[in-house]
Amino acid sequence: xxxxxxxxxxxxxxxxxxxxxxxxxxxxxxxxxxxxxxxxxxxxxxxxxxxxxxxxxxxxxxxxxxxxxxxxxxxxxxxxxxxxxxxxxxxxxxxxxxxxxxxxxxxxxxxxxxxxxxxxxxxxxxxxxxxxxxxxxxxxxxxxxxxxxxxxxxxxxxxxxxxxxxxxxxxxxxxxxxxxxxxxxxxxxxxxxxxxxxxxxxxxxxxxxxxxxxxxxxxxxxxxx
Numbered sequence: 001x002x003x004x005x006x007x008x009x010x011x012x013x014x015x016x017x018x019x020x021x022x023x024x025x026x027x028x029x030x031x032x033x034x035x036x037x038x039x040x041x042x043x044x045x046x047x048x049x050x051x052x053x054x055x056x057x058x059x060x061x062x063x064x065x066x067x068x069x070x071x072x073x074x075x076x077x078x079x080x081x082x083x084x085x086x087x088x089x090x091x092x093x094x095x096x097x098x099x100x101x102x103x104x105x106x107x108x109x110x111x112x113x114x115x116x117x118x119x120x121x122x123x124x125x126x127x128x129x130x131x132x133x134x135x136x137x138x139x140x141x142x143x144x145x146x147x148x149x150x151x152x153x154x155x156x157x158x159x160x161x162x163x164x165x166x167x168x169x170x171x172x173x174x175x176x177x178x179x180x181x182x183x184x185x186x187x188x189x190x191x192x193x194x195x196x197x198x199x200x201x202x203x204x205x206x207x208x209x210x211x212x213x214x215x216x217x218x219x220x221x222x223x224x225x
Contacts, residue, residue, distance in 0.1 A: 006204055014181050015189035016208065022097065022185055023166035026104035027112075030161050031154075033105070034112040038120065039142060053113075060110040064170025071103055071175040099176035100183050104168045108161035115160060119153020120146055152223045159216045159223075167209065 006012045037056060041049050059067050076082045077092050086092050093099050123146065131141045147154070169187035176183040178192060186205045193202040 006200070011180070012201055012204065015184050015186045015205065018097065018100075018181075018183070019166050019185040019187075022100045022104050022168075022172075023162050025101045026108050026165035026168075027158055027162045029101070029105045030108040030112040030165075031158060033109055034116045034157070037113060038116055039138075042120075056113055057110045059107045064107065064168065064172075065174060067106060068103060068171035068174030071099070071106070071171060075099075075102070075175075094175060095177040095179060095183060097176070097183055100168075100172050100185060103171040103175045104165035107168050107171060108165040111160040111164055112157040115153050115157030116150065119150030119156075122153075123149045156220050156223050159220050163213055163216045166212065 037052075041052060072094065073079065074081055075085065075093050077086065077094065082092055082094070093102065127145055127149075128141055131145060136144070166185075167187060168185070169191070172183070172185060173188055173191075178184050178188040184192075186209055190202050190205050190209075193199070193205070
């Protein structure tokens with residue numbers, strides 16, 4: 001199969017577009033959640049920080065199928081959250097692109113949170129002391145000191161989270177399914193293509209994912225220098 005044929009084949013292009021939509025959305029959501037969580041957990045008198053951080057980091061070590069199962073039980077049609085979502089939006093979240101985004105966000109969040117935390121902890125505490133003396137609020141210090149000085153760590157977290165989100169397979173397959181044109185991402189499309197012996201598609205998608213991952217890993221190494 002020629003490159004020109006692949007580039008005009010909707011069956012080939014669709015998983016790429018869906019993967020990009022899911023990965024970009026998941027990266028943005030994980031960034032917002034990581035900022036909120038770090039802002040809340042960095043409070044001096046916050047209790048239970050260790051336990052909550054352990055929960056945040058768990059998707060890094062749990063099998064993706066377990067993550068998908070937890071999401072399915074939590075947001076399934078018969079669950080309380082699932083019933084609320086269905087009542088509000090008139091459709092369940094499972095087997096939709098929003099389910100794929102949710103699964104990808106959950107597995108990408110630990111990388112984003114950890115990168116953000118490392119970057120922020122490297123900022124000299126003396127800067128915060130000076131800002132406090134000048135009467136700066138926590139929010140002002142966060143926006144004027146924390147975010148600008150941890151820019152490299154944030155960019156690293158964004159790249160790693162995007163790479164993790166675009167490569168998510170297990171949790172997405174269980175929670176969002178593999179519906180062509182709706183939830184079929186490149187990882188799930190590769191799996192189906194191999195099963196059906198459509199190796200031209202599989203080779204092309206694998207090449208795209210390897211290239212994207214390689215570029216992002218090079219970018220993260222450059223940012224760390």
